[in-house]
Amino acid sequence: MRKLVLAISMLAFAGSAAFADPIKDRQALMKERGKLAGQLSKVVKGEEDFDAAAVLTTLKSLQANAERFDAETLFPAGSDKGDTTAAPKIWEDMAGFKAVGDKLVTDVKAAVASPPADADALKAQLNKIGGDCGTCHQTYRIKKG
Amino acid sequence: MRWLRKLIGAVVVLGGAGAVAGWALSAPVRLDAATVAQLGPGDAAKGKRIFYAGGCTSCHAKPGSKGDARLELAGGLELKTPFGIFVPPNISQDPKDGIGAWSEEDFANAMLKGVSPSGEHFYPAFPYASYARMKPADIADLYAFMKTLPAVAGKAPGHKLGFPFNIRRGIGLWKRFYLSPEPVIALPGGTPDKALAGRYLVEGPGHCGECHTPRDFAGGVKKAEWLAGAVAAAGSGVVPNITPQGGTKDWSEADIANYLETGFTPDFDSVGGAMVDVQRNMAQLTADDRAAIAAYLKAVPPRANGYPARKPKS
Numbered sequence: 334m335r336k337l338v339l340a341i342s343m344l345a346f347a348g349s350a351a352f353a354d355p356i357k358d359r360q361a362l363m364k365e366r367g368k369l370a371g372q373l374s375k376v377v378k379g380e381e382d383f384d385a386a387a388v389l390t391t392l393k394s395l396q397a398n399a400e401r402f403d404a405e406t407l408f409p410a411g412s413d414k415g416d417t418t419a420a421p422k423i424w425e426d427m428a429g430f431k432a433v434g435d436k437l438v439t440d441v442k443a444a445v446a447s448p449p450a451d452a453d454a455l456k457a458q459l460n461k462i463g464g465d466c467g468t469c470h471q472t473y474r475i476k477k478g
Numbered sequence: 479m480r481w482l483r484k485l486i487g488a489v490v491v492l493g494g495a496g497a498v499a500g501w502a503l504s505a506p507v508r509l510d511a512a513t514v515a516q517l518g519p520g521d522a523a524k525g526k527r528i529f530y531a532g533g534c535t536s537c538h539a540k541p542g543s544k545g546d547a548r549l550e551l552a553g554g555l556e557l558k559t560p561f562g563i564f565v566p567p568n569i570s571q572d573p574k575d576g577i578g579a580w581s582e583e584d585f586a587n588a589m590l591k592g593v594s595p596s597g598e599h600f601y602p603a604f605p606y607a608s609y610a611r612m613k614p615a616d617i618a619d620l621y622a623f624m625k626t627l628p629a630v631a632g633k634a635p636g637h638k639l640g641f642p643f644n645i646r647r648g649i650g651l652w653k654r655f656y657l658s659p660e661p662v663i664a665l666p667g668g669t670p671d672k673a674l675a676g677r678y679l680v681e682g683p684g685h686c687g688e689c690h691t692p693r694d695f696a697g698g699v700k701k702a703e704w705l706a707g708a709v710a711a712a713g714s715g716v717v718p719n720i721t722p723q724g725g726t727k728d729w730s731e732a733d734i735a736n737y738l739e740t741g742f743t744p745d746f747d748s749v750g751g752a753m754v755d756v757q758r759n760m761a762q763l764t765a766d767d768r769a770a771i772a773a774y775l776k777a778v779p780p781r782a783n784g785y786p787a788r789k790p791k792s
Binding site for chain 2 (some may be wrong): 471
């Protein structure tokens with residue numbers, strides 16, 4: 334009996350090591366993305382001074398973050414269960430879901446390619462980027478309270 | 479068996495009397511002449527603000543349309559509710575398929591009384607239970623603005639409702655309980671004008687309570703749990719509690735106003751679900767209007783969540 338328990342717990346351990354929790358991974362990716370967008374938002378709101386170099390660095394980090402969005406790995410089938418706000422719609426329309434992810438990459442890249450010269454220019458770019466967050470969250474995310 | 483026949487007779491008579499009373503009580507009520515007189519000629523420029531505050535595009539724009547196409551109000555979205563599927567109709571300026579031929583008074587009767595030009599009740603899935611709190615002058619401005627929008631041909635499909643919800647007449651009784659132009663929250667004397675202006679925007683055109691308040695068995699909003707959050711009408715997910723006791727407890731007024739403008743929460747999450755369309759409409763308002771809404775949300779009575787606690791994590 335003790336052997337059996339030991340075997341099972343070792344198996345469970347091996348399992349969790351092999352498949353890092355995709356729900357935690359994607360939430361961490363999103364949290365980082367939120368922090369970066371939040372930093373830009375502070376500049377737009379005038380809570381922080383506009384510093385072109387710092388803004389560009391943040392935009393680049395946001396680009397890297399957006400490019401790390403690998404839908405297949407982060408949203409494997411069945412991972413709509415558990416402590417997640419991912420909507421079942423993701424698995425009904427994986428192509429549409431990925432397309433919004435790609436749109437975010439495109440818009441952030443465009444911002445990096447023509448870095449904003451002042452807070453107003455950044456505001457226009459952040460509106461577009463924020464719009465992509467909203468478009469995805471509108472369809473592919475459900476708050477469960 | 480004579481007693482049984484008597485009983486049946488009595489039931490039929492009572493039922494008949496009830497039906498007659500019900501028929502009278504469920505008759506459509508139109509606006510009175512005094513209110514119609516207050517409509518006056520509308521101002522399209524001012525009506526644009528009301529149009530966005532009222533979120534007409536969220537339900538009446540062609541599903542999935544973007545940008546300027548959001549102003550083509552051809553209808554066709556499917557609203558899933560416990561009563562069936564409602565499909566908002568074409569309210570573009572097309573005279574045949576839309577409301578291009580409607581008079582200002584027809585329009586005001588729809589918005590404030592939920593009554594159609596032919597005298598039928600509208601379903602409250604069209605949120606006139608909130609719009610009924612709007613000022614006649616704002617209705618007139620909105621009418622004038624909508625006149626500037628394009629005509630789009632083509633009727634939207636009909637609703638998909640089962641019995642008894644497919645009978646419009648019964649809505650007359652519903653209105654007796656749930657339709658009133660009075661404010662929901664009686665704010666105490668001395669409340670700043672800002673919060674009062676916010677009350678008007680939230681309780682009237684903004685119809686925030688239609689999603690953020692739980693409903694009773696008859697589909698009326700529970701005023702005792704105003705803005706306390708609710709299970710989403712579509713059945714999955716929740717609409718959050720936005721009273722000072724809800725998830726926005728630690729948000730400042732500026733945080734709420736910023737969320738309505740940009741969609742970003744103070745903890746750097748981004749707006750989702752049905753709120754995305756609402757937020758995009760709110761972004762079209764002035765900073766003053768958003769600040770007023772925020773002030774009102776801080777002034778409403780705190781309430782516990784209007785939806786069941788989430789099951790413990792597995």
